[in-house]
Amino acid sequence: MGRKLLIHNDHIPNIHTLDVYRAHGGYASVEKALKIMQPDQVTEEVKKSGLRGRGGAGFPTGMKWSFLAKPEGVPRYLVCNADESEPGTFKDRYLMEKIPHALIEGMITSSFALGAKQSYIYIRGEYFYVARILEAAIAEAYAAGWLGKNILGTDFSHDCSVQVGGGAYICGEETALLESLEGKRGNPRIKPPFPAVAGLWGCPTVVNNVETIAAVVPIVNMGGEEYAKIGVGKSTGTKLISASGHINKPGVYEIELGITVEEFIYGEEYCGGIRNGKKLKAVVAGGSSVPILPTELILKTAKGEPRLMTYESLSDGGFQTGTMLGSGGFIAMDEDTSIVKNLFTFSRFYHHESCGQCSPCREGTGWIEKILKKFLDGTANESDVDLLWDIQSKIEGKTICPLGEAAAWPVAAAIRHFKHEFLEIARNKKFTDISHYDRLNKLARV
Amino acid sequence: MKVTIDGITIDVPKGTTILQAARMIGPEVAPPTMCYYSKLKTSGGYCRTCIVKVTQGSAANPTPMPKPVASCRTEVMDGMVVENTINKDVLEARKGVVEFLLVNHPLDCPVCDQAGECSLQDLGYEHGAATSRYEFPRREFERIDIGKYVQLHMNRCIMCFRCVKVADQLTEKRVHGVMHRGDAAEISTYIENVIENDFSGNVIDVCPVGALTDKTFRFKSRVWFTKPVDASCDCKKCSGKVRLWMKGEDVLRVTARKDQWGEAEEFICNECRFDKKKTSDWKIEGPTKVDRHSVISQNHYNHLNELKVQVLKQQKALGFMDINKRP
Numbered sequence: 079m080g081r082k083l084l085i086h087n088d089h090i091p092n093i094h095t096l097d098v099y100r101a102h103g104g105y106a107s108v109e110k111a112l113k114i115m116q117p118d119q120v121t122e123e124v125k126k127s128g129l130r131g132r133g134g135a136g137f138p139t140g141m142k143w144s145f146l147a148k149p150e151g152v153p154r155y156l157v158c159n160a161d162e163s164e165p166g167t168f169k170d171r172y173l174m175e176k177i178p179h180a181l182i183e184g185m186i187t188s189s190f191a192l193g194a195k196q197s198y199i200y201i202r203g204e205y206f207y208v209a210r211i212l213e214a215a216i217a218e219a220y221a222a223g224w225l226g227k228n229i230l231g232t233d234f235s236h237d238c239s240v241q242v243g244g245g246a247y248i249c250g251e252e253t254a255l256l257e258s259l260e261g262k263r264g265n266p267r268i269k270p271p272f273p274a275v276a277g278l279w280g281c282p283t284v285v286n287n288v289e290t291i292a293a294v295v296p297i298v299n300m301g302g303e304e305y306a307k308i309g310v311g312k313s314t315g316t317k318l319i320s321a322s323g324h325i326n327k328p329g330v331y332e333i334e335l336g337i338t339v340e341e342f343i344y345g346e347e348y349c350g351g352i353r354n355g356k357k358l359k360a361v362v363a364g365g366s367s368v369p370i371l372p373t374e375l376i377l378k379t380a381k382g383e384p385r386l387m388t389y390e391s392l393s394d395g396g397f398q399t400g401t402m403l404g405s406g407g408f409i410a411m412d413e414d415t416s417i418v419k420n421l422f423t424f425s426r427f428y429h430h431e432s433c434g435q436c437s438p439c440r441e442g443t444g445w446i447e448k449i450l451k452k453f454l455d456g457t458a459n460e461s462d463v464d465l466l467w468d469i470q471s472k473i474e475g476k477t478i479c480p481l482g483e484a485a486a487w488p489v490a491a492a493i494r495h496f497k498h499e500f501l502e503i504a505r506n507k508k509f510t511d512i513s514h515y516d517r518l519n520k521l522a523r524v
Numbered sequence: 525m526k527v528t529i530d531g532i533t534i535d536v537p538k539g540t541t542i543l544q545a546a547r548m549i550g551p552e553v554a555p556p557t558m559c560y561y562s563k564l565k566t567s568g569g570y571c572r573t574c575i576v577k578v579t580q581g582s583a584a585n586p587t588p589m590p591k592p593v594a595s596c597r598t599e600v601m602d603g604m605v606v607e608n609t610i611n612k613d614v615l616e617a618r619k620g621v622v623e624f625l626l627v628n629h630p631l632d633c634p635v636c637d638q639a640g641e642c643s644l645q646d647l648g649y650e651h652g653a654a655t656s657r658y659e660f661p662r663r664e665f666e667r668i669d670i671g672k673y674v675q676l677h678m679n680r681c682i683m684c685f686r687c688v689k690v691a692d693q694l695t696e697k698r699v700h701g702v703m704h705r706g707d708a709a710e711i712s713t714y715i716e717n718v719i720e721n722d723f724s725g726n727v728i729d730v731c732p733v734g735a736l737t738d739k740t741f742r743f744k745s746r747v748w749f750t751k752p753v754d755a756s757c758d759c760k761k762c763s764g765k766v767r768l769w770m771k772g773e774d775v776l777r778v779t780a781r782k783d784q785w786g787e788a789e790e791f792i793c794n795e796c797r798f799d800k801k802k803t804s805d806w807k808i809e810g811p812t813k814v815d816r817h818s819v820i821s822q823n824h825y826n827h828l829n830e831l832k833v834q835v836l837k838q839q840k841a842l843g844f845m846d847i848n849k850r851p
Contacts, residue, residue, distance in 0.1 A: 246705070263702065268569040268597050434683060434702070434709030436570050441624040444707045448660045465657060472620030475591040476572050 080334040080347075081308060083296040083316050084289065088176045094211060096218040099179040105224055107187045107298035112232045115298075120191035124294060126302030128314035133159055133250075133287030134365060134405040136389045139294075145274040146192060147282040155283040156189045156197040157259065158291050161243055161250040163202055164365035165427055166407030169318035170288035172330040174201075174208050178215035182238060184291035186224060187298055189236050192284055197238045200255050203245030212240050247431035251479045252285040253277075254433065265433050266479035287405075289318055310336035313388035317406055324412035326350035339363075339385045339392075340377050343410060356412035360495070363392055364404020366424045367484030369491030370417065371401050397491065416511050417496040418503060421488055422450040428485035439482040442473040446489055453503050460504045467493050526583075527600040529553050529576075530610050542595035542606055543574055547785065554785075555608050556618075556647050558625070558732050559684035560596035561787055567689050568596035571682065572621045573647060577614050580605035592617055615651070622652040628663040628707065629733075630679045638734030640747040643786060644682060665710050670700065671718040673725055673739055673798050678710050681735035687711060687727035694723045694791060711735070722761055725797040729780045729788045740798055741769075741777040750776055752812035757805060761793035767812055768803075775801045781812075 092098045099105075111120050125140030146154060158181065162170040174181055181199070189197045201209045216238055219225045227235045241259055243249045249258045253267035256278050277283025293315060297305045306314045313335040322328045325343065327350040333342065342348045343358065352358050361376040362368060378384055380399035385391050392403045411420065429443040449466055452458040466489055474486035493500065503509050526535055529546050530553045536545045544562070546554040555576055560568030568574075574596050578589040583603025592614060595606070608614060626648060633639040665678035683702075688711070691698035700713045713719060719727075727736045750769040757764040769777040778797045780788035800806065 248705075268594070429706065432706035434704075434706045435685075436572050437621055437624045437682070438572055440683065440707050440709070441627050445624075445627060445658065445660075468620075472617065472624070476575060476617055476621065478569060478594075 080332070080337065081316065082332045083305075083308075084180065084292050084318060085173060085176065085330070085332050088172075093177055094175075094179070094215065096179060096215070096222055096224075099177065103299075104179055105183050107295045108183055108190075108224060109230065111187045111190050111298050112230050112234055117191045117193055120187065120294075120298060123297055123302035124191070127297040127305040128302075128309075128312060129290065129293055129297060129305070130313070130389060131287060132289035132293065132317065132406070134164065134367075134402075136403065139286065139290055142274070142286075143188075143192060143284060145272075146284055147275045148193065149282070153196065153281050154192055154194045155278045155281060156185065156192055156194040156291075157252075157255065157278060157283055157285045158185060158197065158199040158288055159250060159252065159255055159285050160199050160201040160205070160208075160288045161247075161255060162205075162288070162405075163245075163247040163250050163431075164367065164405050164407055165424065166320060166322055166362060166409045167365045167405045168320045168322075169330050169406055171205055171208055172320075173288060173292055173318065174205075175211060178212050179219070180292045180295060181212070181288055182215055182219055182224070184294045185238050186219075186229070186236055188284075188286070188291050188294050189238075190234055191294075194284075195236060197236065198259060198278075199238065199240045200243060200249070200259055201240060202243050202249070206242055209240050209242045216240065246433075247427075248433045248479070248481060251481065254479065255285060256283065265435050266481075268478055308334050308336075310386060310388050311390055313390060313403075317387070317403070319387070319406040319408050321349050321408045321410070323408075323410035324353055324356065324415070325410050326353045333387055335386075335388050337387050339387055342387055342408070349408075349410065352410065352412050354412075356414065358410060359413045359415055360411045360417060362401075362407070362409040362411075362488075364402045365407035366409070366427065367487055368402040368404040369397050369400075369487050370420075370495065371399075371491070372495050375399050375495070376401075397487070398494070401491070416509075417492050417499050418450065418453050418509070419511055421492045422447070422454055424488045425450050425485065428481065432481060432485070433479075436476075436478045436482070438473045439477045439485065442469055442482075443485045445469055446485070453500065454509050456503065456506075456508045458500075458504045460501055462504065463493060463497060463500045466500075525600055525602040525604075527602075527604045527606065529606045530608050536600060540600050542576060542578075542593070542598050542600055542604075543568075545600055546576075546595065546606075546608065551784070553608055555595050556643075556651065557596060557785070558643055558647065558682060559686060561686050561689070561730055562785070563787060563791070564686060564689040564693060564730070567684075567686060569594045570685055571625065573618060573625070573651075575614065575617055575621070577607045577611045578604060579607055618651050619653060622647055623657070625682050626652065626656065627658040629682065630662055632680070636677075636680065636734040637737045637742060637747075638680075638731075641786075642734060643732035663707060668712060668716050669718070670713055671720055671724070673794065674719060674728060675737045675739045675742060676711065677735050677737070678712070679735075680733050681711055682733055683709060683711075684732055686730040686732070687736055690726050690730050690791075691719075691724075694726060695721045697721070722793050722795070723791060725794045726780070726788070726791045728797075729782070729791070732786075738777055738779075738797075740801070744776050745771055752814060754781060754809040754812050755806035756809060757796065757800065757807060759793060759796055762796060763790045763792070764796060765790055766792050766796055766806075768806060768808075770803075773803055775803060775806075 087093050121143050129139045130136045185197050248254045249264040251266045254264045258264035273283040319331045344351045358373045360372050362370050379394045389403045393400045425447045429447040432439045432443045434440045470486040470489040473482045527545050555574035557574050558571035575592040576595045580586045582601030670676050699717045703712045753768045755768045767779050767781045768775045780792045
């Protein structure tokens with residue numbers, strides 16, 4: 079049984095209320111930080127813990143915090159990125175819905191470390207009911223004196239507010255999020271300057287994922303060094319994984335970084351194997367934008383070592399034979415899945431969510447979707463595979479924000495590992511979908 | 525600060541962007557631009573045609589930048605080394621960007637008033653492919669009327685955001701902007717509002733394509749059949765320094781004067797642009813110098829002095845005797 083630090087209390091009734099949360103050790107990190115620690119010490123503990131951003135990029139959180147510019151007389155902000163929109167990722171929703179105070183506690187402790195008097199939780203529009211849960215929790219925290227002026231009698235004052243977005247994937251990109259938070263159109267900014275220098279309203283800002291901020295709580299409670307003992311190498315601590323797809327037990331799992339992928343897929347404690355006794359075909363390991371990998375490469379690296387659920391192991395071999403841990407959106411696909419159709423779904427999503435600022439992404443994502451539609455219609459040619467490859471290579475790395483890459487990588491990986499499926503459709507001029515859902519659909523139609 | 529672009533080193537002040545530095549060196553190394561406009565703050569970064577490869581970040585930190593960068597929005601560092609036209613990857617990537625800009629462009633140049641002075645035409649000619657790989661129907665927008673002076677053809681728009689920034693930075697109140705998202709994004713007014721202010725005509729000058737054109741000039745003439753003449757007048761609202769596009773004695777169109785990068789030197793007011801269409805309204809300064817590569821120079825005078833200098837240079841190079849020093 080792996081250790082759980084974030085959602086270990088999720089089974090307790092009414093854990094979303096302040097009293098129950100407090101009775102189970104809640105807000106201890108705020109007490110510890112505010113009463114016996116200096117802000118820099120908290121940052122130091124986070125640095126020692128080796129915590130890496132849980133939103134997808136995996137950038138060391140302590141380092142991000144230390145980059146924050148601290149000019150005199152200018153406010154600093156902490157913004158929590160709860161715009162969790164990556165297809166296949168739903169861990170933050172689970173955390174906020176079940177234990178909203180875990181996030182709020184993390185916000186207070188982190189803001190203390192950063193010296194932020196105001197913090198915002200930017201939550202996606204589709205999670206409006208979660209925003210209500212958070213707002214209720216914040217109201218409780220204010221009433222109990224965990225938020226507001228002079229928390230715990232110290233001279234640290236802090237306000238936290240929830241802002242609901244309009245439901246755009248692009249607002250999960252940190253600068254687009256800041257634009258949206260400022261009340262503007264959610265378009266990514268051109269960097270530099272980075273938010274650590276000029277973020278919200280031009281002030282130094284740290285934008286962190288929900289899970290990252292929640293992880294600050296156990297780090298302060300147990301100490302950074304203790305936290306760093308969990309995990310392997312530079313992948314320390316625990317990680318929430320949203321498991322979905324053709325597995326027996328889809329859901330949110332908290333894992334210790336370092337378990338093998340095989341254990342995660344087949345272990346009874348986690349996904350419990352592929353359902354209906356089918357074989358595993360492919361896995362998207364970290365949300366829809368990371369490269370898809372076939373079974374042989376997701377279970378073992380190209381060198382033949384077992385692949386672990388860590389940042390390093392999953393990206394072993396680069397994009398040729400590896401992938402990324404990303405946001406932890408783990409999508410497993412069984413042998414009946416059509417990779418082409420899956421890719422079409424992903425590409426349609428990125429086409430829909432492109433903000434339209436820069437040309438490669440605006441025009442390229444739509445083009446990719448149209449070509450993939452040709453495959454589903456059975457009208458594609460073999461040359462269309464090369465065209466797809468060429469288009470994705472011309473989007474990747476040429477855009478303002480990472481959405482271009484997010485749109486390009488799945489296309490590249492699908493062609494890299496499953497080119498035969500594309501060619502088969504192109505040669506036969508026919509697309510047959512053998513997936514479980516499609517058969518169900520057909521049955522329903524009869 | 526020293527920066528090297530395509531092997532040519534230049535000393536520039538702090539805060540200069542790569543593009544500005546390249547323009548200082550000259551048009552041979554300057555990347556093409558579609559959305560950047562030096563007179564408009566925060567413009568640039570969107571079209572990605574000006575991307576370059578930074579092979580050395582700075583003298584202090586020589587690591588190359590991992591991705592190609594938009595030269596219009598990247599400031600130079602001391603000792604930076606940039607590759608533009610000598611880098612195959614950059615040229616290939618730029619070709620890709622041009623293709624992306626063209627996939628949904630209607631290519632209706634034969635009926636477009638911008639033809640002949642269109643940045644997208646120039647860009648496609650210099651960096652694009654001869655054929656298109658795009659086989660789907662092109663995007664179309666519903667037509668909207670934005671007033672009596674400016675014609676909006678949204679189908680031709682490449683989303684450079686210049687017209688939005690002009691309205692923001694030149695006028696009191698902007699009534700047009702970007703609606704919708706992704707490839708459905710369009711320049712529009714909410715809801716079918718009319719753009720009315722003294723400087724609204726400048727959106728025509730900054731538009732790199734034929735998306736915003738002059739209604740008073742619509743279908744009157746192809747630009748290369750008109751003669752550009754620099755003229756001025758005493759205007760209370762603007763500098764009054766304009767360019768007249770004449771056919772015979774008729775003033776067909778008035779625009780701002782544009783520099784060698786296609787940017788307006790000074791923005792002009794609507795009164796100068798749309799109302800003063802008589803030669804007597806203007807003090808003619810003389811014929812405009814037309815860049816010889818431009819289609820507008822076809823069937824036109826070239827700048828005689830410059831031509832003379834060029835001829836003399838060629839003759840000297842060939843060992844001709846100087847005509848002025850003949851015994």
